[in-house]
Amino acid sequence: xxxxxxxxxxxxxxxxxxxxxxxxxxxxxxxxxxxxxxxxxxxxxxxxxxxxxxxxxxxxxxxxxxxxxxxxxxxxxxxxxxxxxxxxxxxxxxxxxxxxxxxxxxxxxxxxxxxxxxxxxxxxxxxxxxxxxxxxxxxxxxxxxxxxxxxxxxxxxxxxxxxxxxxxxxxxxxxxxxxxxxxxxxxxxxxxxxxxxxxxxxxxxxxxxxxxxxxxxxxxxxxxxxxxxxxxxxxxxxxxxxxxxxxxxxxxxxxxxxxxxxxxxxxxxxxxxxxxxxxxxxxxxxxxxxxxxxxxxxxxxxxxxxxxxxxxxxxxxxxxxxxxxxxxxxxxxxxxxxxxxxxxxxxxxxxxxxxxxxxxxxxxxxxxxxxxxxxxxxxxxxxxxxxxxxx
Numbered sequence: 099x100x101x102x103x104x105x106x107x108x109x110x111x112x113x114x115x116x117x118x119x120x121x122x123x124x125x126x127x128x129x130x131x132x133x134x135x136x137x138x139x140x141x142x143x144x145x146x147x148x149x150x151x152x153x154x155x156x157x158x159x160x161x162x163x164x165x166x167x168x169x170x171x172x173x174x175x176x177x178x179x180x181x182x183x184x185x186x187x188x189x190x191x192x193x194x195x196x197x198x199x200x201x202x203x204x205x206x207x208x209x210x211x212x213x214x215x216x217x218x219x220x221x222x223x224x225x226x227x228x229x230x231x232x233x234x235x236x237x238x239x240x241x242x243x244x245x246x247x248x249x250x251x252x253x254x255x256x257x258x259x260x261x262x263x264x265x266x267x268x269x270x271x272x273x274x275x276x277x278x279x280x281x282x283x284x285x286x287x288x289x290x291x292x293x294x295x296x297x298x299x300x301x302x303x304x305x306x307x308x309x310x311x312x313x314x315x316x317x318x319x320x321x322x323x324x325x326x327x328x329x330x331x332x333x334x335x336x337x338x339x340x341x342x343x344x345x346x347x348x349x350x351x352x353x354x355x356x357x358x359x360x361x362x363x364x365x366x367x368x369x370x371x372x373x374x375x376x377x378x379x380x381x382x383x384x385x386x387x388x389x390x391x392x393x394x395x396x397x398x399x400x401x402x403x404x405x406x407x408x409x410x411x412x413x414x415x416x417x418x419x420x421x422x423x424x425x426x427x428x429x430x431x432x433x434x435x436x437x438x439x440x441x442x443x444x445x446x447x448x449x450x451x452x453x454x455x456x457x458x459x460x461x462x463x464x465x466x467x468x469x470x471x472x473x474x475x476x477x478x479x480x481x482x483x484x485x486x487x488x489x
Contacts, residue, residue, distance in 0.1 A: 100478070101229045102221070107477050108470055110134070110224075111217035115193040115200065115209050115468070121183040121246045125159040127216065128182060131240060134220055135165060139227040144168075150253035154243055162250045163240040166260050167223065171488045173234030174263035177449060178222060178480060180215020181244030181251075181269065181440060185462050200468040210468035211461035215268035216240060217473065218456050222480045231481075232488040237262050241440055244269075247285070248404050251440035256447045264415035265451030266483060267441040270458065272431075273475040276419050277453035279434035280442050282406030283361045284372045288379050289397045290343075293388055294352035302389045304350025307343060310394045311354050314375075314382035323374045327362075334362035335436070336371055361436065363406045372400050404442040408434065415450045422482040428475065454479065 119127035132145060145165050151158035163182070169175075187207035194203045202208045219238050226233050237259045241250030270277060290311055295304025315338060318324055327334040336358065343354035360375065362368035376398045383394035409416060411432050420430040435453075444451040457472030 101225050101231060102474065102477055102481065103225070104474055106224070107217065107221040107474060110220055111214065111468065111473060112193055112195070112200065114213040114216050115191065118189070119182055119184055120186055120188070121243050122156055122158045124182040124242045128160060128163045128240065131163065131216060131220055135223060138224040140165065140167070140223065146258070148255060148258050150250050151242065153253045154249045158242060160242065162242055162254055164258055165223070165238040167233070167236040169233060169235035171232045171234055173487055175235040175237060175260050176484065176487055177237040177239060177259060177262035177265035177451070178219050179239040179241065179265060179267045179440060179444065179451070180219055181212045181241045182216060183242055183245050184209040184211065184213070185245050187462060187464070198470050200470065202464065202466065205464050207462055207464060208466040208468060210458035210466055212244070212269050212458065214456035214458045214468055214473050214476070218268050218476050218480055221477045222484070225481060226484065231485065233484045234487050235260065236484065244440055248438055248440055248443060251443040252404070254443070254447070256449065259449065262449055264418065265441070265444050265449045266419070266480065267439060267444065267451050267453040268456050268476060269439055269453050270455035271469070271472065272455045273457070273472050273479055274423065274429050275431045275433045275455050276416065277435050277439065277441065278411065278416060278432045279363070279408035280406065280439050281361045281363050281436045282365060282368055282442070283359055283403040283438055284368060284400050285357070285359050285403045286372055286375065286398065286400040287355065287357045288399070290354040290356070290379070290383065291395045292350065292352045292386070293392050295350040295388070297348045297350050301350055304352070305386055305388050305392055305394050306350050307354035307394065308351045310379070310382045310386050311341065311356060313385060314379040317382060318375050318378035321374060321378070323371050327371060332362070332364055332367050334360070334364070334367055334371055336360045336375065359403070363408070363434070365406060404438045405446050407442055407445040409445065409450060409452065413450055415452050418483060418486065419452055419454070422479055422486055425482055425486070426475070426478055
């Protein structure tokens with residue numbers, strides 16, 4: 099039986115898309131969600147905010163929003179999750195409906211990544227409570243800071259979730275596609291210290307940090323560790339994303355800061371890639387010398403950004419998803435992605451979690467849109483997963 103109020107579910111998404119909420123500034127989104135949850139019948143003591151923001155670098159207004167619904171029937175607790183934050187390109191967005199799509203009116207992104215998830219989770223609770231539908235214990239997790247490093251999921255305490263047996267993260271487009279694995283990544287940064295000198299009078303007395311950077315990047319590029327990496331049947335990626343430094347054209351640059359990333363599904367290969375990048379900077383620094391024998395120095399830092407994971411297609415969370423999809427007449431297509439997801443940390447922290455699609459497309463661009471039919475399909479899919487778990 100279809101209990102979904104499609105008009106209300108779509109309006110919920112429109113309302114969410116109109117609320118600003120960049121990474122670290124999710125409060126307005128959370129306030130809307132909380133208000134609607136209470137209006138739907140959630141008791142205030144079912145709703146909490148954790149202290150993840152106290153462990154996240156930068157200025158965050160709040161931690162993760164966690165909602166725990168008691169079950170009307172016995173059964174293992176299920177978790178549904180999505181992130182509240184959007185990218186800066188969403189600033190000033192005005193969502194408009196054009197046929198089967200919701201698009202930005204102006205030259206902004208839409209924020210369907212990931213307000214579609216917030217819409218699905220809110221619609222799920224509103225429908226369950228309005229229709230008095232049977233359900234096992236449920237946890238809804240609305241995370242913060244996903245777009246800038248999966249921070250809310252990284253700093254989430256699993257004990258706050260009520261020990262869910264399985265999770266369903268929503269952060270993709272096609273509701274037929276089920277993400278069962280994702281890549282792991284290192285974020286790295288390197289500080290290069292050279293020696294300043296007058297670039298016109300005595301450049302030979304200086305040690306150029308820019309030359310060291312150029313030689314290092316060229317070195318690990320020639321070794322095959324830059325961009326798309328293919329070695330011995332293994333595929334991975336790396337990138338140099340930010341280079342900062344230099345003050346004047348007539349000064350040999352003595353300091354440079356570079357930030358980049360390495361990604362791989364293979365943890366050992368990931369270590370190999372980042373080590374090759376670090377070695378390239380070390381070798382380049384030693385190779386650039388002034389006339390008095392001074393050479394460059396580097397300080398290299400790496401951070402395990404998120405861990406790779408892969409769930410077997412035989413796992414209960416995949417089987418539960420597939421059964422619900424088949425009941426709705428859609429195909430289950432397991433998929434492994436090269437992007438990081440909150441699900442990376444949910445799986446590492448002991449909650450087997452797949453990621454589902456709710457109609458977000460072309461994220462982080464002015465061409466972003468939400469497919470309304472796919473969004474409503476994901477709403478039905480969440481309801482079906484809950485209904486199957488209540489039997």
